[in-house]
Amino acid sequence: MMxxxxxxxxKAEEMAATLTSWRQHLHRCxxxxxxxxxxxxxxxxxxxxxxxxxxxxxAGYPTAVTGTVSSGSGPVIAxxxxxxxxxxxxANECDYKSCHEGVMHACGHDAHTAIGLGTAxxxxxxxxxxxxxxxxxxxxxxxxxxxxxTGSTGAPYMIASGVLDDVEQIVALHMSPEDPVGAVxxxxxxxxxxxxxxxxxxxxxGGHGAYPHLGTDPVWMLGPVLQALHGIVARRVSPLDSSxxxxxxxxxxxxSNVIPSEVLVKGTIRSYQPDVRELLHHELKKAxxxxxxxxxxxxxxxxxxxxxxxxNPAVNSVIRESVKQLYPDFKILDTPFGLxxxxxxxxxxTVPGAMFFLGCAVNDGHTxxxxxxxxxxxxxxxPIGVSIxxxxxxxxxxxxxxxxxxxxxxxxxxxxxxx
Numbered sequence: 001m002m003x004x005x006x007x008x009x010x011k012a013e014e015m016a017a018t019l020t021s022w023r024q025h026l027h028r029c030x031x032x033x034x035x036x037x038x039x040x041x042x043x044x045x046x047x048x049x050x051x052x053x054x055x056x057x058x059a060g061y062p063t064a065v066t067g068t069v070s071s072g073s074g075p076v077i078a079x080x081x082x083x084x085x086x087x088x089x090x091a092n093e094c095d096y097k098s099c100h101e102g103v104m105h106a107c108g109h110d111a112h113t114a115i116g117l118g119t120a121x122x123x124x125x126x127x128x129x130x131x132x133x134x135x136x137x138x139x140x141x142x143x144x145x146x147x148x149x150t151g152s153t154g155a156p157y158m159i160a161s162g163v164l165d166d167v168e169q170i171v172a173l174h175m176s177p178e179d180p181v182g183a184v185x186x187x188x189x190x191x192x193x194x195x196x197x198x199x200x201x202x203x204x205x206g207g208h209g210a211y212p213h214l215g216t217d218p219v220w221m222l223g224p225v226l227q228a229l230h231g232i233v234a235r236r237v238s239p240l241d242s243s244x245x246x247x248x249x250x251x252x253x254x255x256s257n258v259i260p261s262e263v264l265v266k267g268t269i270r271s272y273q274p275d276v277r278e279l280l281h282h283e284l285k286k287a288x289x290x291x292x293x294x295x296x297x298x299x300x301x302x303x304x305x306x307x308x309x310x311x312n313p314a315v316n317s318v319i320r321e322s323v324k325q326l327y328p329d330f331k332i333l334d335t336p337f338g339l340x341x342x343x344x345x346x347x348x349x350t351v352p353g354a355m356f357f358l359g360c361a362v363n364d365g366h367t368x369x370x371x372x373x374x375x376x377x378x379x380x381x382x383p384i385g386v387s388i389x390x391x392x393x394x395x396x397x398x399x400x401x402x403x404x405x406x407x408x409x410x411x412x413x414x415x416x417x418x419x
Contacts, residue, residue: 002398003131005325005391011122012386019118019382022046024096026110030085030103033143033154036063039083039113043140046117050124060161061154065140069124074134077396078163078170078351079389080344081116082109082144082154091373106375107145108175108360115173115385116140122390134397139163139170144343147305155346169315169396170353172344173385174337177368179359181378184323184388185333186356188316192309193242193270194277195341196302200225200288203297206261218263219252221291225265228287236283243271243280244339270339272308309337309345311354318399319356322391327384340370358385 031039040063047055047067059066063083090097090104098104116138126132143154164170176185202222207215229245237243247267253260269284271277281302288298323330337357344355360377362368368376 003126003394005322008122008390008394009326009387011125012118012383012390015118015121015386016380016383019114019386020379022117023110023114023379023382026113027096027105028099030098030100030105030110031083032087032103033084033146034061034063034148036083036142039063040065040140040142043083043113043117047120047138050121052124052128053120059139059163060157060159061142063142064154064158064161066163067120067138067140068135069120069127070135071127071130071133075168075397076135076137076166077393078137078139078167078347078353079116079119079393080139080141080170080172080347081112082141082344083113084109084143084145084154086145086371088371088373092376094376104373104375106371106373108177108370108375108377109144111175111360111377111382111385112173113140115382115389118382118386119389119393122386123393126394132394132397135166136393136397137163137167151303151305153306153343153346155343159346159350164347164350167351169312170347170351171315171319171389171392171396172347172353172355173389174342174355174357175360175370175377175381176357177361177370177375177377179333179357180361180363181359181381181384182327182329183331183333183359184356185335185337186311186316186320186323186354187334187336188311188313190272190308191311191337191355192342192345193272193339194274194308195305196269196277196281197305198267198269198284198300198302200265200298200300202263202265202288202291203299204259204261204295207259209257209259212259215259216295217259218291218296219260221294221296222250222252222263222265224290224294225288228290229284232280232283232287237276237279241271241273241276242336242339243269243276245269245280245284269302270341272336306341306343307345307349309342309355310348312348312352315352315354315396316356318395319354319388319392322388322395326387326391356388358388
């Protein structure tokens with residue numbers, strides 16, 4: 001029996017109070033990357049209450065959780081939700097304000113997790129009643145925000161554990177507080193940036209502040225380095241290619257009368273295209289090398305974190321149709337999501353997949369951007385998120401030719417790149 005989009009929308013709307021309760025509980029109890037112990041336990045508890053749901057903990061990392069529901073045949077589709085919070089002191093005054101000092105869900109992962117649980121409940125019911133054939137895997141991922149000492153975020157750990165080995169398509173969403181409820185961003189191809197972190201050290205001899213001529217001054221050398229560095233995007237990269245280099249930290253010296261012997265510069269590099277990423281790395285090295293004619297030296301380390309998020313057009317077409325059927329009055333915005341990073345990119349580089357951004361702005365006159373102390377959402381977006389993901393998964397399960405084509409195209413593209 002074909003499940004109608006209207007049925008899914010109504011079922012999601014009936015969950016609204018539960019979704020809000022889950023989201024507010026998670027918001028009160030935020031946990032940082034790789035520390036999502038209570039969050040993982042909460043997700044596990046809710047998943048185990050869903051009939052037919054097979055739950056696995058420690059799915060590549062101790063706080064990673066997967067839930068799988070299956071009819072025993074058909075395609076395998078995955079839904080990903082991230083769970084970690086940020087080291088931000090919340091400035092909101094509300095009943096569900098963070099109870100953990102200096103930690104806050106300022107990126108909407110509490111909403112993502114609540115929506116993931118709601119989608120799991122809805123789709124499990126449809127499969128249990130025989131109204132849907134196939135397998136759906138729900139990936140509740142730790143550590144999207146911050147890499148560990150090895151440079152890895154949560155997605156690579158889950159992938160390494162094999163959670164995607166049988167998956168044919170994967171979908172995810174993200175909150176978009178800059179857009180109102182009723183707006184959805186869906187974009188094919190590169191939509192979020194490669195993320196690289198750099199750390200450069202400029203060396204001189206240092207010396208007494210009263211006798212600078214007797215030594216070499218790395219603080220003075222920093223000037224031309226910064227000028228060269230900030231000129232890379234403006235003068236070495238095509239204006240048609242999205243990219244940025246930003247310095248986030250400069251550390252040098254500890255006394256007013258001592259010229260330090262070393263300056264530490266830390267920053268981030270963002271780009272979409274692989275060739276632009278390579279160019280930025282090359283030009284960054286040249287920028288630091290200007291210290292050598294000035295009798296200085298340098299060391300530079302570059303650490304890649306996330307690849308650029310590349311959304312599969314075939315998967316996106318299913319998301320677009322789902323939105324149009326469920327909410328014909330919604331506005332679909334075909335625009336890249338910006339130069340922020342998203343470790344879901346590791347998953348879309350492994351299997352065909354796509355992420356969409358869902359407008360969630362609170363209409364109260366306050367700016368509540370991502371990664372800020374005032375971040376919050378209009379919670380009416382929660383059942384909307386469940387509806388769109390559930391309908392997308394339903395269509396993927398019922399459209400075998402579509403998902404096989406997306407999977408085949410992605411594998412062929414990957415083989416071409418490797419060749």
